[in-house]
Amino acid sequence: MTVLYFSWVKEKIGLSEETVTPPADVQTVAALMAWLAGRSAGHAAAFADTRTIKAAVDQVHAPPTASIADAREVAFFPPVTGG
Amino acid sequence: MTDIRVQREPFDSGAELNRFLKRNATSGGVASFVGQMRDFRGTDRAHGQALAAMTLEHYPGMAERQLADVLAEAARRWSIDDVCVIHRYGEFAPGDPIVLVITAAAHRGPAFDACAFIMDWLKTKAPFWKREQTPDGKTAWVEAMESDDARAERWGQ
Numbered sequence: 001m002t003v004l005y006f007s008w009v010k011e012k013i014g015l016s017e018e019t020v021t022p023p024a025d026v027q028t029v030a031a032l033m034a035w036l037a038g039r040s041a042g043h044a045a046a047f048a049d050t051r052t053i054k055a056a057v058d059q060v061h062a063p064p065t066a067s068i069a070d071a072r073e074v075a076f077f078p079p080v081t082g083g
Numbered sequence: 084m085t086d087i088r089v090q091r092e093p094f095d096s097g098a099e100l101n102r103f104l105k106r107n108a109t110s111g112g113v114a115s116f117v118g119q120m121r122d123f124r125g126t127d128r129a130h131g132q133a134l135a136a137m138t139l140e141h142y143p144g145m146a147e148r149q150l151a152d153v154l155a156e157a158a159r160r161w162s163i164d165d166v167c168v169i170h171r172y173g174e175f176a177p178g179d180p181i182v183l184v185i186t187a188a189a190h191r192g193p194a195f196d197a198c199a200f201i202m203d204w205l206k207t208k209a210p211f212w213k214r215e216q217t218p219d220g221k222t223a224w225v226e227a228m229e230s231d232d233a234r235a236e237r238w239g240q
Binding site for chain 1: 118139140141142144145148149170181182202205206207208209210211212213214224225226227231
């Protein structure tokens with residue numbers, strides 16, 4: 001799946017996008033965050049406090065408990081500040 | 084009928100309103116909101132910190148999709164003839180327009196309410212992130228405000 005990062009999440013990780021293949025037991029947004037945190041020091045810093053990070057699964061806002069089973073695109077970002 | 088635009092280019096609020104009025108000549112009430120970049124950070128200018136510039140990042144695709152969802156929800160709640168939403172991204176200077184919402188309805192009530200609702204919901208749902216720059220060149224991501232959540236929640240789910 002494609003994982004996208006925005007705002008300070010992108011800056012801490014140093015990537016705006018990457019393609020990953022998580023193991024089969026990674027089935028929720030929360031589990032994906034925990035797994036991604038192990039990829040690099042930047043990932044670990046970005047996902048250090050997951051309460052400050054929001055997620056979208058296939059461009060729809062998704063809670064930590066949401067399934068990523070059929071997801072093509074998962075995005076992580078801080079709470080939005082547009083308008 | 085809806086008109087959703089996510090764009091880098093500036094927009095002319097007066098020209099947009101005139102075009103909207105022309106195509107909704109028989110709507111009894113038209114309401115509009117323009118969001119512009121402030122020249123300070125904080126609750127008021129006297130106690131705030133001066134700002135020199137701002138960058139708005141967005142999530143292409145999801146931004147349009149979330150705005151469409153917010154407009155669909157507004158159309159479900161109120162009888163609206165037409166809506167126009169323009170949201171910019173990119174580089175901003177103080178005074179630059181950021182967002183424009185225009186609503187048309189048979190009467191002023193739904194036009195006012197739908198316009199406020201769309202702004203309140205897009206503030207908490209549309210994937211845009213502001214980064215402000217002070218005159219000394221330092222930049223910082225804007226943090227989401229609880230008051231924005233409260234304004235969005237007053238409309239219920």
